Amino acid sequence: MDTFRPFEPQELRFVSSFKTGELVAETGTTLIQEGSHSAHLYTLLSGWAFRYKMLSDGRRQILNYLLPGDLLGLQGSIIGEMEHSVEALSPLVLCVFQRDRLNSLFENQPGLGFDITWLAAQEERMLDEHLLSLGRRTAMERAAYLLAFLYHRAASVGLAAGRGRHIPITQQHVADTLGLSIVHTNKTLRKLADRSLIRWLDRSCEVLDLEGLMAIAEWDGPPERRRPLI
Amino acid sequence: MDTFRPFEPQELRFVSSFKTGELVAETGTTLIQEGSHSAHLYTLLSGWAFRYKMLSDGRRQILNYLLPGDLLGLQGSIIGEMEHSVEALSPLVLCVFQRDRLNSLFENQPGLGFDITWLAAQEERMLDEHLLSLGRRTAMERAAYLLAFLYHRAASVGLAAGRGRHIPITQQHVADTLGLSIVHTNKTLRKLADRSLIRWLDRSCEVLDLEGLMAIAEWDGPPERRRPLI
DNA sequence: CGTCAGTTTGACACGAATCAAAGTGAGTGG
DNA sequence: CCACTCACTTTGATTCGTGTCAAACTGACG
Numbered sequence: 001m002d003t004f005r006p007f008e009p010q011e012l013r014f015v016s017s018f019k020t021g022e023l024v025a026e027t028g029t030t031l032i033q034e035g036s037h038s039a040h041l042y043t044l045l046s047g048w049a050f051r052y053k054m055l056s057d058g059r060r061q062i063l064n065y066l067l068p069g070d071l072l073g074l075q076g077s078i079i080g081e082m083e084h085s086v087e088a089l090s091p092l093v094l095c096v097f098q099r100d101r102l103n104s105l106f107e108n109q110p111g112l113g114f115d116i117t118w119l120a121a122q123e124e125r126m127l128d129e130h131l132l133s134l135g136r137r138t139a140m141e142r143a144a145y146l147l148a149f150l151y152h153r154a155a156s157v158g159l160a161a162g163r164g165r166h167i168p169i170t171q172q173h174v175a176d177t178l179g180l181s182i183v184h185t186n187k188t189l190r191k192l193a194d195r196s197l198i199r200w201l202d203r204s205c206e207v208l209d210l211e212g213l214m215a216i217a218e219w220d221g222p223p224e225r226r227r228p229l230i
Numbered sequence: 231m232d233t234f235r236p237f238e239p240q241e242l243r244f245v246s247s248f249k250t251g252e253l254v255a256e257t258g259t260t261l262i263q264e265g266s267h268s269a270h271l272y273t274l275l276s277g278w279a280f281r282y283k284m285l286s287d288g289r290r291q292i293l294n295y296l297l298p299g300d301l302l303g304l305q306g307s308i309i310g311e312m313e314h315s316v317e318a319l320s321p322l323v324l325c326v327f328q329r330d331r332l333n334s335l336f337e338n339q340p341g342l343g344f345d346i347t348w349l350a351a352q353e354e355r356m357l358d359e360h361l362l363s364l365g366r367r368t369a370m371e372r373a374a375y376l377l378a379f380l381y382h383r384a385a386s387v388g389l390a391a392g393r394g395r396h397i398p399i400t401q402q403h404v405a406d407t408l409g410l411s412i413v414h415t416n417k418t419l420r421k422l423a424d425r426s427l428i429r430w431l432d433r434s435c436e437v438l439d440l441e442g443l444m445a446i447a448e449w450d451g452p453p454e455r456r457r458p459l460i
Numbered sequence: 461c462g463t464c465a466g467t468t469t470g471a472c473a474c475g476a477a478t479c480a481a482a483g484t485g486a487g488t489g490g
Numbered sequence: 491c492c493a494c495t496c497a498c499t500t501t502g503a504t505t506c507g508t509g510t511c512a513a514a515c516t517g518a519c520g
Contacts, residue, residue, distance in 0.1 A: 063362075078347065
């Protein structure tokens with residue numbers, strides 16, 4: 001089963017029998033609320049978003065970031081209840097599906113069913129890496145890893161060149177992703193900037209030295225796509 | 231799509247066209263090595279195992295635990311290369327499948343394809359919760375969460391009553407799961423034991439007060455299984 | 461011109477890591 | 491049957507990384 005292909009948003013987008021509509025959202029919009037039983041499944045067509053969970057006293061943990069091609073709300077579709085919230089980091093466009101069509105999708109479009117599983121496996125791979133980061137990397141290593149990771153993700157969907165190459169997050173987002181306080185996050189990012197590895201702009205980050213970041217984090221980047229063995 | 235059913239190992243086990251054989255392993259056996267391109271996909275039929283990643287200087291992070299009904303090696307089957315290792319925590323029995331049959335499984339058994347995606351969504355849910363733990367919970371909260379979590383998982387596959395109700399891990403495993411040093415882990419577990427929330431045995435843990443652990447961690451347990459809406 | 465979100469910096473406190481050492485119990489070999 | 495080893499657990503002393511508190515700075519916006 002090395003013969004996968006990456007999930008193409010357009011693919012689901014034009015399977016008219018599954019598509020319900022398109023949705024545009026502003027920066028900061030809460031797209032999905034923890035505990036909700038959303039009736040919909042979404043594909044992100046453009047923009048950035050993030051998933052997070054909160055504890056009752058306000059502690060927030062960002063779980064992962066969403067870029068074009070990613071699914072939102074699969075958990076709700078499959079398990080029934082969303083266990084995390086989703087918020088827009090930039091203006092974005094979503095493609096909306098009826099979640100109750102999901103089982104017929106598996107029946108009628110096994111290729112798409114496999115693509116969904118492929119996406120879920122990718123997500124699991126990213127979460128594994130984040131866990132390694134939170135559990136065993138120092139603050140500096142975590143920050144370097146996160147920025148290298150986000151740069152890679154942006155590059156993989158063509159956002160790395162030209163205009164959009166800045167990662168649209170605040171230091172508060174970084175802190176809540178890395179499990180650090182915002183003060184310590186600021187001091188850590190400052191060190192990375194002083195070493196010319198990154199540049200911090202108003203509410204975004206520019207990666208100047210990807211290799212340097214990856215070396216600090218001891219991270220090799222996402223695995224090479226395997227060529228089909230047969 | 232609220233009408234899911236939990237994945238039954240027996241289900242895959244007796245789909246003879248996919249099954250390759252059965253495999254028995256001792257405690258401590260490395261079942262899958264990070265970086266390998268395993269030709270097989272497994273279902274755990276009995277026993278406990280855990281997934282982990284390591285950094286080159288020996289820092290280890292345990293990602294999650296595997297119990298009967300869980301899949302091993304799906305990542306390898308779908309992405310091509312394993313990005314984590316798997317080790318047995320107890321004697322265990324695996325059911326082995328050829329991974330190259332996976333796409334034909336999606337074609338011919340869409341119901342099983344959906345079950346695999348369901349399992350992947352469950353794994354993602356657990357990893358999300360672990361991330362919240364590592365990022366935003368204190369040492370005490372993390373320990374309480376982990377033990378409550380493992381108790382729940384064991385109970386959900388019928389391991390909670392009688393003989394097998396002890397969780398077969400060492401304090402080193404707990405430390406590597408929670409991202410703590412083994413010394414601090416010991417002191418934290420000691421406090422839980424002094425409060426009669428757990429009892430620590432030779433190389434295992436007995437949960438005495440599940441509610442108490444869940445209250446400390448501020449964790450509600452896995453979501454209720456949704457009844458079908460229609 | 462004031463407000464507000466975001467960034468920056470310094471002083472201090474605290475939680476967790478590290479260092480060191482001893483206790484326990486199972487297994488092993490003499 | 492008794493030393494011996496080895497993995498695991500336990501405890502105390504000290505160090506260090508990160509959190510908390512406090513305050514100032516910046517730029518966008520109304």
